Amino acid sequence: MMKRICSRVPSVLCGKQNMMICNGVTTTRSMFTCTNFLRAPPTELIKQLRAETDAPLGQVRKALEESDNDIKKAKEWLRQKGLQTAAKKSARSTQEGIIGIQQNGNERGVLFEVNSETDFVINSDVFKGVVDECLDVLVKSKFEKNEYSVEQDEQSFNQQVAENSALFENGVSIKQKFTELVAVLRENVKARRVKFINNIDSSSQLVGYLHNSKTSKIGGVGAFVIVKAAPNSTKTAEQLQSAGRQIAMHICGMGPNYLTKDQVPAEVLSHERELLIKRLEEQNMEEKKKAEEAGKEYKPKPQNILNMMIEGQLNKQFLADHVLLLQPWVLDQKMSVQQFLKEEGIEVVDFIRMKVGEGMAYQAKKSFAEEVAEQVGQK
Structure with missing residues (x-):
């Protein structure tokens, strides 16, 4: 019995x-x-865990059930599930994003690009908070180089920036912070690149500008410029800051790649010359064909004339577009930036610029039906 x-x-x-x-x-x-x-988790524990993790209600309930209503264990359960969710989303295309900007006094500035699947996450307070935390540690940390990116050297970017557990005091890396952010936002978010600028001269002024800003630190295009007074100039720090802001705005809008012509790599100039030579050869062939069709004698241009044309077009088309000092001044297209600086008694020492998605190989966005089918296949 x-x-x-x-x-x-x-x-x-x-x-x-x-x-x-x-x-x-x-x-x-x-x-x-x-x-x-099995008992249903107490309502107060559900509210507490949801408030502290921002996880979906169903997952909060299940986490408490699986953890015998232990908040600490439930958080770990959610974190583990979040990491699994993030892993599934890690392959999704990140074509949107932001540029973060941070300045450490007059000494150092940082630009930081973070990409996302859509632009909706940019307005999330959680997203903004994580970006702010990353900017704070990046601008105060020392690195071997002034630029890291996934495209240039993914291994170096991961080791020095994304997976560097020494950046935060608690040993959490930037990659871990964004991985946990994926679990909350339900969307892939990735750090892509970072640039630094250092001002070693206290008489120079470091000035930053953020275009299309969402907050004081987040926008679509960011730039820093270091300016100083030209010899025999009496510009004050305030005047340098004012002029520097205008120049930083110009840099954001016009997108120069180099400060002077001398900074343009020889291989870049050689490549541009080859393109111009090929273009002139095609033009000569067309002129010869037209002359023959019209029954006229074709006289090719002398080589010295062709060389002058190539150098003229190189300066006018390529260098004037990519070199800051040779660009038309954004506030007065009749003068160059170099002419503006001369009139103002100012010199540009250095600059950096970053725009969201710059240089990224964009993929065609999937239709809604394709996205649904893909998500169903992941489950």
């Missing part, structure tokens, strides 16, 4: 297996199996 173990909850038969479900007691008999009676 079987002895009664649980008085409050009667035994019941469950399904095809004979199971005795008792309150808090487990025992086995030849005919019945007793298991723990």
